[in-house]
Amino acid sequence: MRVLKWTALPVVLIAIWWFATAGSEEFYVPPLQTIIESAPDVWTLDRLRADVLPSLLRLLAGFTLALIIGIALGVLIGGRPRVRATVEPVLEFLRAIPPPVLVPVIMLFAGIGDGMKVLVIVSGCVWPILLNAVEGVRAVDGVLTETARSYGLTGPARLWRLTLPAAGPQIVAGARQALSVAIILMVISEMFAASSGIGFTIVEFQRSFAIPEMWTGIIVLGLLGVLLSGLFRLAETAILGWYHGLRRAQKG
Amino acid sequence: MLNVEGLRKTYTGDGRAVEAIRDLTFTVPDGDLTCLVGPSGCGKTTLLKCIAGLLTPSGGTVTLDGTPVTGPPPGMAVVFQEYGRSLFPWMRVAANVELPLRQKRLPRERRRELVHESLAAVGLADAHAAYPWQLSGGMQQRVAIARAIAYEPRVLLMDEPFAAVDAQTRADLEDLIRGLWQRLGVTVLFVTHDIDEAVYLGRRVLILSSSPTVILEDLPIDLPAERDQLHTRATPRFTELRTHVYQQIQAAKNTVHADR
Amino acid sequence: MRGRLALGLAGLAGFLLILEVIPRLGLVSSRYLPPATEIVGALGRELAETAFWTALRDTLNGWVLGLLIAAVAGIALGLLIGAVPLLRELTASTIEFLRPIPSVALIPLVVVLLGTGLESKLVLVVYAAFWQILVQVLYGVRDVDPVADETARAYGLDRSARIVHVLWPTALPFVMTGLRLAAAVALILCVTGELVIGAPGLGTRIAIAQTSGAVADMYALIVVTGLLGVAINVGARAVERRALRWHQSVRSEAAV
Numbered sequence A: 001m002r003v004l005k006w007t008a009l010p011v012v013l014i015a016i017w018w019f020a021t022a023g024s025e026e027f028y029v030p031p032l033q034t035i036i037e038s039a040p041d042v043w044t045l046d047r048l049r050a051d052v053l054p055s056l057l058r059l060l061a062g063f064t065l066a067l068i069i070g071i072a073l074g075v076l077i078g079g080r081p082r083v084r085a086t087v088e089p090v091l092e093f094l095r096a097i098p099p100p101v102l103v104p105v106i107m108l109f110a111g112i113g114d115g116m117k118v119l120v121i122v123s124g125c126v127w128p129i130l131l132n133a134v135e136g137v138r139a140v141d142g143v144l145t146e147t148a149r150s151y152g153l154t155g156p157a158r159l160w161r162l163t164l165p166a167a168g169p170q171i172v173a174g175a176r177q178a179l180s181v182a183i184i185l186m187v188i189s190e191m192f193a194a195s196s197g198i199g200f201t202i203v204e205f206q207r208s209f210a211i212p213e214m215w216t217g218i219i220v221l222g223l224l225g226v227l228l229s230g231l232f233r234l235a236e237t238a239i240l241g242w243y244h245g246l247r248r249a250q251k252g
Numbered sequence B: 001m002l003n004v005e006g007l008r009k010t011y012t013g014d015g016r017a018v019e020a021i022r023d024l025t026f027t028v029p030d031g032d033l034t035c036l037v038g039p040s041g042c043g044k045t046t047l048l049k050c051i052a053g054l055l056t057p058s059g060g061t062v063t064l065d066g067t068p069v070t071g072p073p074p075g076m077a078v079v080f081q082e083y084g085r086s087l088f089p090w091m092r093v094a095a096n097v098e099l100p101l102r103q104k105r106l107p108r109e110r111r112r113e114l115v116h117e118s119l120a121a122v123g124l125a126d127a128h129a130a131y132p133w134q135l136s137g138g139m140q141q142r143v144a145i146a147r148a149i150a151y152e153p154r155v156l157l158m159d160e161p162f163a164a165v166d167a168q169t170r171a172d173l174e175d176l177i178r179g180l181w182q183r184l185g186v187t188v189l190f191v192t193h194d195i196d197e198a199v200y201l202g203r204r205v206l207i208l209s210s211s212p213t214v215i216l217e218d219l220p221i222d223l224p225a226e227r228d229q230l231h232t233r234a235t236p237r238f239t240e241l242r243t244h245v246y247q248q249i250q251a252a253k254n255t256v257h258a259d260r
Numbered sequence C: 001m002r003g004r005l006a007l008g009l010a011g012l013a014g015f016l017l018i019l020e021v022i023p024r025l026g027l028v029s030s031r032y033l034p035p036a037t038e039i040v041g042a043l044g045r046e047l048a049e050t051a052f053w054t055a056l057r058d059t060l061n062g063w064v065l066g067l068l069i070a071a072v073a074g075i076a077l078g079l080l081i082g083a084v085p086l087l088r089e090l091t092a093s094t095i096e097f098l099r100p101i102p103s104v105a106l107i108p109l110v111v112v113l114l115g116t117g118l119e120s121k122l123v124l125v126v127y128a129a130f131w132q133i134l135v136q137v138l139y140g141v142r143d144v145d146p147v148a149d150e151t152a153r154a155y156g157l158d159r160s161a162r163i164v165h166v167l168w169p170t171a172l173p174f175v176m177t178g179l180r181l182a183a184a185v186a187l188i189l190c191v192t193g194e195l196v197i198g199a200p201g202l203g204t205r206i207a208i209a210q211t212s213g214a215v216a217d218m219y220a221l222i223v224v225t226g227l228l229g230v231a232i233n234v235g236a237r238a239v240e241r242r243a244l245r246w247h248q249s250v251r252s253e254a255a256v
């Protein structure tokens, strides 16, 4: 029954798509059948290795760097009220800049290579992580802080066993926002200036009017988004299992 | 020996000053169980935090075995009133108890031993693998107590630890504390606003006035060392003592009102 | 409070100073990063141009329209799906699947289907903002107190009355959160659409400034988008706070 409810609507939607476009004469909306048939030719192993893998690696590198920088700075800033008050307006401003406009700026500095794309992703992703980390570190429960102090929990132990876990839920929330920004930036930076990558490939198909291929590209990108968010959720369950349990317990 | 000498604490901030403690002097000899009783808001938590080295006093000194307390001294454990918030929710019960022991760099074997013993002592031998938030309030407070005794402190500070648990659990926990104190020989400073609890638990009760706080009386409790909830509380001496404490606190309240 | 404000202003001043000094000292070529004073000068020039104001209006247009459409659709669908348990179960998988699809994936599609005008931009904005709102509304609906709902049922309120009196008030704080998140995302996608597709707006102006080597102007325009973002965030938070205060009772129970 659950499986049925879980699959019913997607099946219906795909069926509608299939039949509504079957025999479509519309150049830009080819039949779903055509799209699916063209997929194996387009997304060969070579192409996955040449275009999808580099994109993913850049995404991973940028996101990881942003996590490290964001959390490190967040811990430094969050625990110091005066520093926080000083830098917060600047951070709020930097966070509010729509990340894609940083692409042209970073192209100035870093050209159009891999470094530029990773840098673009870092520069867009770091803000939600950083600001959430600051907020999470600031809001560590006072009783926990005093417990830690009275048992002599200091230095790295304090960081690993008190500050980071306590700020964890906030940091993860920031990281989730950052991940969707990262995907946007991965695609945009490749659309702007690249000779490989999934964003580049899709735009190439569009420009050369390879429409069914373009559709497959969009579907692959969509699947990538779904896959990444699924992986993120797995990681979140592993890291924040305690938090979800706590929330459920509090709700009663 | 714990020595509190002319202790004062005035909170400043937001442009106003709150005088929480005016002038407190007392000593707690090694191995004593002293109860501090006073009305809510009289500065009991403030006093405890000054002793624990978590707050800097505005004046006076706290010394532990002759060493002035300027930060959290080693060998002192604190059990807070807010049991729900003093346990690390991301650690299981055993890890919560073990954490301070890691900090003391005890070898793994010794840590395991202490965790087992202390959790068994508070009747939670089965709860090792639970998360704190999976336990009831009384059980959470027992975990906090287990963590404190596993630390093998010389001084145990407790700040209204039972204020928020139900009456039955509270009675059990009171007996638990007396039992542990007699067995382990630690110095206990127990803060409460509950007069009955102070008289039942303490070998001695310090009665605090309402804020700004001074000590009204240092009252030895001459009840027998073996106490139990049913009989001790029914003895005439118990009734006398609690009536006395009650009157002291009432009188103090009235004079404070008269002052104003 | 005053102290915080002073520190914040000092921070901003320091930030500007750093931006001024780095290129002046030659740490970074001023062809890449012009000194702050030059950026401010360029900003002044921009403000004097009608084309700038047209671009700003185009961007805001796209943002407002997109957010509006997303909000209406998200709230209506959210309440509908939320109010009917069967519908909720049937749509769960589809929502889980469609939501993480990055809306930039749609860029080539909207370009070939809709061209490079406002519609293309709107599709991106609506797609991105819609999920933020829908998901929050669904959270909110799930938060409905069963006792309140049963009470309403016991007093004979029909489904539409229950939506108005039970579902909506409970969901409102969540709706506000969804709107706040959506407002920020909408701006991002708006500017992205302009930058990449070339739909008229600030993004296009940034792209033009970049290709014509007007670096200071480019920075000035980026500053404008940032200020726009700040204004949107601050405004959305203020609106949200009002809505929450309005619904104190709901929140204090939901919180802890």
Ligand SMILES: Nc1ncnc2c1ncn2[C@@H]1O[C@H](COP(=O)(O)OP(=O)(O)O)[C@@H](O)[C@H]1O
Residues within 6 Å of the ligand: B011, B012, B013, B018, B019, B020, B038, B039, B040, B041, B042, B043, B044, B045, B046, B047, B211
């Ligand atoms: N951080 C603080 N800032 C200002 N005033 C405080 C602070 N903490 C406590 N107080 C005030 O000090 C007095 C004593 O508080 P507290 O020590 O918590 O009392 P108790 O624990 O006996 O209930 C109260 O009037 C309280 O309002």
Ligand SMILES: [Mg+2]
Residues within 6 Å of the ligand: B044, B045, B046, B081, B159, B160
């Ligand atoms: Mg207190």
